[in-house]
Amino acid sequence: MKYQPIIGLEIHAELKTESKMFCSCRNDSLEKRPNFNVCPICLGHPGTLPVINKKAVDYVIKAGLSLNCKILQFCKFDRKNYFYPDLPKGYQISQYDLPLCENGYLEIYGRKIRIKRIHLEEDTGKLIHLKNENYSLIDFNRAGVPLMELVTEPDIRSSKEAKEFARELQLILRYLEISDADMEKGQMRVEANVSLRQNNKNVLGTKVEIKNLNSFKAVERALEYEIQRQTDILDSDEEVIQETRGWDDKRQRTISQRKKEEAHDYRYFPEPDLPPLRFTERYIKKIALEIPELPNQKRERFKKEYNLPEHDIEILVRNKELANYFENVVSEIPLTEEFEKNIPVNKLYKLTANYLITEVLGISGDSEISHFILPKKITAENFAEFIVLVYKGAVSSTGAQRLLKEMFITGDDPTHIIQEKDLSQLSDRNRLEEIVKKVIENNSQAIDDYKKGKQNALQFLIGKTMKETKGKANPQVVKEILEEKLKNKV
Numbered sequence: 009m010k011y012q013p014i015i016g017l018e019i020h021a022e023l024k025t026e027s028k029m030f031c032s033c034r035n036d037s038l039e040k041r042p043n044f045n046v047c048p049i050c051l052g053h054p055g056t057l058p059v060i061n062k063k064a065v066d067y068v069i070k071a072g073l074s075l076n077c078k079i080l081q082f083c084k085f086d087r088k089n090y091f092y093p094d095l096p097k098g099y100q101i102s103q104y105d106l107p108l109c110e111n112g113y114l115e116i117y118g119r120k121i122r123i124k125r126i127h128l129e130e131d132t133g134k135l136i137h138l139k140n141e142n143y144s145l146i147d148f149n150r151a152g153v154p155l156m157e158l159v160t161e162p163d164i165r166s167s168k169e170a171k172e173f174a175r176e177l178q179l180i181l182r183y184l185e186i187s188d189a190d191m192e193k194g195q196m197r198v199e200a201n202v203s204l205r206q207n208n209k210n211v212l213g214t215k216v217e218i219k220n221l222n223s224f225k226a227v228e229r230a231l232e233y234e235i236q237r238q239t240d241i242l243d244s245d246e247e248v249i250q251e252t253r254g255w256d257d258k259r260q261r262t263i264s265q266r267k268k269e270e271a272h273d274y275r276y277f278p279e280p281d282l283p284p285l286r287f288t289e290r291y292i293k294k295i296a297l298e299i300p301e302l303p304n305q306k307r308e309r310f311k312k313e314y315n316l317p318e319h320d321i322e323i324l325v326r327n328k329e330l331a332n333y334f335e336n337v338v339s340e341i342p343l344t345e346e347f348e349k350n351i352p353v354n355k356l357y358k359l360t361a362n363y364l365i366t367e368v369l370g371i372s373g374d375s376e377i378s379h380f381i382l383p384k385k386i387t388a389e390n391f392a393e394f395i396v397l398v399y400k401g402a403v404s405s406t407g408a409q410r411l412l413k414e415m416f417i418t419g420d421d422p423t424h425i426i427q428e429k430d431l432s433q434l435s436d437r438n439r440l441e442e443i444v445k446k447v448i449e450n451n452s453q454a455i456d457d458y459k460k461g462k463q464n465a466l467q468f469l470i471g472k473t474m475k476e477t478k479g480k481a482n483p484q485v486v487k488e489i490l491e492e493k494l495k496n497k498v
Contacts (some may be wrong), residue, residue, distance in 0.1 A: 011204035011242065013235050014212060017165035018199040019177060021156045021187045022131065028152035029130040030058030030101065037131070037150040038193060049129075050152030056282050060085075064154035065108065065285065068128045068187040069295050071156060072109030074180055075304055077125055079292050084126075084284040085109050090251035090277045094146055102129035102157075104276040106284075114180075115304070116172050122161035131155040156187070162201065167231035171224045174198050181304045183328055191222050196225050203248070204238045213238070214248040218262055219253045230255040234262050306331060314338070314357040322451050323365055333388065334364055335437060340392035346423075349395050360395050367412055385419035396421040404481030407431040413458035435482040437489070440473075443481070444489045447472045458494055 028035050031049035041046055049056045065279045072079055086104040107127035113120040131153040136145040164170045178196055181187040189196040198221040203213035218234060221227045238248050253262040278284075283293065301309070304326050310331075324331045337360050342348060368383060384393075394415065398408045403426060414425045426432050434440065447469055448455060454472075457465035466487070473486045 010207065011213075011228050011235075011239055012207050013165055013167075013231070014016045014164075014203045014205055015170050015231065016162035016201045017158075017160045017164065017170060017173060018201070019174060020131075020197045021177075021181055021189050023064050023154040023156055024185070025063045025067070025154050025186050027061060028127075029061050029064055029154040029466070031152055033152065035153055036193070037153050042145070042147040042149065044149060046148045046151070048476075051148055052098075058101060058279075060282060060285075064128060066295055067154075067184075068108045068126060069183065070124050070184055070186060070299060071158075072112060073292070073296050074184060074299055075109075075112040075114055075126070075158075075177075077109035077110055077112030077123060077126060078360055078419070079287065080106060081287045081289075082284060085279040085282045087275045087279050088129075092132070093137050093144070094148075094151070096133070096148070096151070100129060100132065100277055101282070103127035108285075109168050113395045114173060114176060116169055116176060119163075119169075120171055120438055121163045121169075124159045124161050125157060126158045129155050136484065152435060162203075167228045167235065170200060170231055171228040174227055175224055176303065179326060183300060183302055190226070194222070199224065199232055200227065202231055202234050202238070204235065204242060213242075214250050216248065216262075217227065219252060219265070226255055226257060229260060230262055233260065240287045257375075275317045280323075304360045312362075315354050316358060316361055320358070320361040320365060321368075324361065329455060330364065332384075334360060336388035337364075337380065337391045337395070341396060343389070344393045344396050346393060346400065346402075347418065351396070351399065356395055356399055359399055360391075363395065363408075363412070364396070365422075365487055383416055385417070387419075388413050390415060390419075390421050397422055397426070401433055401435065401482060402426065403431050404433045404474075404479055404482065406474070407433060415496045430481070433482050434480045437485060440481060440485055441489055443476050444469075444473055444486065444493060445455065447476060448490075449494060455494070464495070469494075 018084075022037060023035075025035050028031060028045075028050055031047050033047050033050055034045045037044055049058060050426040052075075054409075063240065063326050069079055083103065083106040085101050087099040088102045088104070089099045091098055108124045109126040110124065112123035112126070114123060133146050133151040138144065138148060145259045148446070164173060174196075178189040180192075181189045181196075187195060191197070199216045200221065202218065203215045203216050205211060205213050216234060216238070218230050221230055234253070241248050249267060251267045254265050255261075256263050283446070306325050307321055310316055310324065316324075324334055338357055339358050341353070386394075394411065397403060397411075403411055407426075410429070411422055411425055413432050414420070414429060415422060415493075418425070420428075450471060451472060454465045454468050458469075469490055470483060470486055473490070474481055
């Protein structure tokens with residue numbers, strides 16, 4: 009490539025506290041009733057005094073520790089002054105020169121992406137622009153919601169790397185249970201700064217900021233578009249203009265919003281109504297002890313303990329509830345009555361992952377998942393018994409699907425359902441030979457095709473046999489019988 013992309017991200021995430029950042033109003037930015045969770049403090053009435061939400065502070069420290077940041081033992085809040093209709097005070101309480109966390113990193117594809125800072129601030133209200141009207145409405149339910157902002161160094165070098173950084177951050181926030189970080193609901197918002205520099209040169213290009221990135225696909229596609237747009241400009245010997253651009257998802261392009269010749273002067277100064285914060289080493293260590301196993305640690309452990317393919321591990325790890333259910337199931341496998349010590353446990357681990365991913369989640373290939381719905385009626389013990397029965401061939405693959413469906417509906421144990429619904433796999437060789445003989449007699453064309461060397465004919469006959477047994481026949485035994493009988497006809 010002639011040019012190297014230089015990308016930095018600014019990511020906001022709403023924190024999952026019960027109350028807002030500086031008042032006791034309920035923290036629910038998804039409240040449908042406009043201006044319902046509001047009070048004089050979050051509406052910016054004169055004479056009101058903010059009070060710091062301790063839980064929000066603890067959450068940001070927890071995020072910082074999980075992202076290898078240094079936690080500042082002395083920090084403060086600042087006023088960020090600017091006027092906008094959804095900011096009734098005329099300023100936002102944020103952090104400037106002394107944030108809670110700084111100098112961290114997150115590893116993506118084996119590269120450390122440095123994190124410059126993580127700070128805490130309050131969210132603004134929400135403007136609602138009406139079509140064909142010359143006015144807008146304001147909903148202040150979101151005003152004052154605790155907002156964590158993370159700023160990276162310009163270490164990202166591709167749109168894919170930027171997308172993966174955002175995805176991994178979302179996953180960490182969910183594992184920490186400090187934010188749902190749902191981008192579609194606006195609980196996590198991404199802005200990207202991108203410029204191009206010629207390879208082998210240290211001179212940075214002109215930076216363009218991209219806003220309105222509300223999905224991981226939007227992050228990747230907006231950056232791809234912007235990189236190509238800037239490349240075309242430079243190849244035409246023109247200059248890239250420093251500006252803020254928005255992402256138009258319908259037209260799949262960035263659009264100019266405003267030119268930005270120089271940084272806005274927000275006239276930061278210390279928030280006079282809030283005291284500075286001091287943290288002892290003991291306090292920080294106490295929060296560190298609350299950090300659970302993080303996604304990358306789980307990936308390493310799943311690889312070591314369960315020897316699963318990377319694709320399966322990634323799907324399991326990307327949903328903590330799914331990963332927990334998987335582990336509950338495999339922990340029950342040696343305890344089932346059907347389990348035999350000579351069964352290779354690693355194969356049962358793989359089979360468990362397969363059924364959870366392909367049947368319970370309905371996922372194949374590189375499809376993405378959002379949230380795992382726990383099959384509440386199927387206990388981990390019953391699912392473990394199901395896996396062992398499938399492995400031992402007690403049911404066919406078709407029978408296993410029917411069995412799993414019945415387990416979802418009734419919650420019964422699989423052995424009982426197999427007996428009640430007559431789902432046991434037919435492996436009796438004498439019975440299957442009779443059925444195979446009948447299939448051969450009724451499909452002379454397939455026999456002729458097989459004689460001519462058409463291997464598809466064998467699969468056709470296996471399928472016919474399975475149909476005759478309503479999917480209950482053991483396909484491996486059927487194949488062996490067919491091959492023996494067809495051998496005599498060739």
